[in-house]
């Protein structure tokens with residue numbers, strides 16, 4: 323599956339992406355803004371694990387952001403369950419040499435379209451650390467609404483930080499009664 327985003331694309335992760343993944347993901351400026359599950363240093367073994375986990379999946383939830391030549395970032399969904407089954411947390415990162423060109427904003431818009439129209443989700447959300455306003459700006463530009471400040475919500479690199487929560491709700495499904503869709 324490929325989704326064009328300007329001169330770039332979202333596509334599935336595949337064997338052969340590992341070297342580019344290490345080249346771009348092994349970056350403290352990326353790691354400092356992500357959950358601790360994102361490794362640092364980012365090794366070839368980490369890249370192999372990520373590609374193995376994500377390639378050839380029936381349900382694609384993690385896309386590579388890619389040029390024609392290589393993967394340069396990632397946008398993915400964490401699918402919840404139970405009463406939250408219509409919403410998903412979205413995460414993203416981009417290789418530092420490509421920052422500031424609107425690529426992640428385009429990737430996030432494409433992911434929202436995929437999440438709402440292909441996966442049938444109703445809500446996407448993400449929270450960024452207080453020291454990372456660029457991520458909030460990406461969400462604003464992608465149409466997300468600021469919802470709240472989660473005070474002292476996270477600890478990263480030994481520092482406690484607030485998180486700023488943004489969400490995008492598919493308008494036609496907001497507040498809809500699920501039973502109305504049952505036969």
Ligand SMILES: CC(C)(COP(=O)(O)OP(=O)(O)OC[C@H]1O[C@@H](n2cnc3c(N)ncnc32)[C@H](O)[C@@H]1OP(=O)(O)O)[C@@H](O)C(=O)NCCC(=O)NCCS
Nearest residue numbers: 352355414415416421422423424425426427450455456459
């Ligand atoms: C945050 C990140 C995804 C942005 O990607 P990007 O492709 O550069 O984003 P875009 O170019 O689409 O938009 C960035 C916006 O942030 C703005 N921005 C950059 N630094 C900023 C800062 N310190 N304060 C406020 N806005 C800032 C840019 O000016 C731009 O807005 P504009 O178009 O209105 O000028 C990228 O820097 C990254 O991968 N960071 C590390 C991982 C990360 O933070 N992931 C998100 C975790 S919640």
